[in-house]
Amino acid sequence: QVQLVESGGGVVQPGGSLRLSCAASGFTFSNYGIHWVRQAPGKGLEWVAFILYDGSNKYYADSVKGRFTISRDNSKNTLYLQMNSLRAEDTAVYYCAKDGISVAGSFDYWGQGTLVTVSS
Amino acid sequence: DIQMTQSPSSLSASVGDRVTITCRTSQSISTYLHWYQQKPGKAPNLLIYAASSLQSGVPSRFSGSGSGTDFTLTISSLQPDDFATYYCQQSYTTPRWAFGQGTKVEIK
Numbered sequence: 001q002v003q004l005v006e007s008g009g010g011v012v013q014p015g016g017s018l019r020l021s022c023a024a025s026g027f028t029f030s031n032y033g034i035h036w037v038r039q040a041p042g043k044g045l046e047w048v049a050f051i052l053y054d055g056s057n058k059y060y061a062d063s064v065k066g067r068f069t070i071s072r073d074n075s076k077n078t079l080y081l082q083m084n085s086l087r088a089e090d091t092a093v094y095y096c097a098k099d100g101i102s103v104a105g106s107f108d109y110w111g112q113g114t115l116v117t118v119s120s
Numbered sequence: 121d122i123q124m125t126q127s128p129s130s131l132s133a134s135v136g137d138r139v140t141i142t143c144r145t146s147q148s149i150s151t152y153l154h155w156y157q158q159k160p161g162k163a164p165n166l167l168i169y170a171a172s173s174l175q176s177g178v179p180s181r182f183s184g185s186g187s188g189t190d191f192t193l194t195i196s197s198l199q200p201d202d203f204a205t206y207y208c209q210q211s212y213t214t215p216r217w218a219f220g221q222g223t224k225v226e227i228k
Contacts, residue, residue: 035217037164045156045164045207047217059215095163103169105211106154110163 002026002109004096009114016086016118022079022096022111030054030074033099035107036081038092038116048094049081064090086118122146122213126206126220132228139195141223143208148188152212155184155193158222159204167206168193195225203227 093113100106123146151171156164168184208220
């Protein structure tokens with residue numbers, strides 16, 4: 001079955017960096033684009049970033065552009081999110097989500113999430 | 121940017137009730153609209169894609185309809201497991217995906 005497992009979250013000071021990972025299994029990872037979506041405590045869902053199946057194109061929300069970098073290693077079935085210059089407003093649970101098999105742009109499988117807390 | 125407005129933001133309903141949640145967009149998005157269910161402390165789960173197609177494994181009491189700017193998620197007979205927050209999401213403005221603000225369904 002499809003599994004996505006995030007890791008790498010934690011507490012970091014404002015201005016600091018963190019790298020999240022998302023390990024995928026149960027599907028052909030190299031055939032699908034993958035998203036990062038975040039959810040601040042008590043708030044709604046916010047799309048963060050997307051990478052095409054082969055890593056050739058990457059897209060970012062305006063709120064993280066220039067600070068976050070999405071990447072993937074298809075040989076390791078793993079997605080990454082490098083987060084730099086972190087701000088308090090980046091505090092959230094970060095989910096990786098697989099692009100939909102039936103309709104691209106829907107998110108058909110999600111990981112359990114990893115919490116990032118930006119605080120001094 | 122396309123604005124997405126879900127209504128209501130919350131509702132109280134009883135087991136067995138028919139529940140309808142609406143998602144309205146500021147411009148036409150054809151049927152590039154998807155619905156998710158999220159329970160507290162859990163990841164969202166895709167219920168409906170392309171406005172009206174039921175995701176595999178999702179109970180048939182969930183249905184979606186609409187096109188253009190007005191969309192509806194309907195739960196035909198609310199079950200105890202359905203108390204959750206529901207989000208719509210548009211994929212028309214790829215690569216700028218966006219979610220509605222959510223509708224919390226609570227027990228009356």
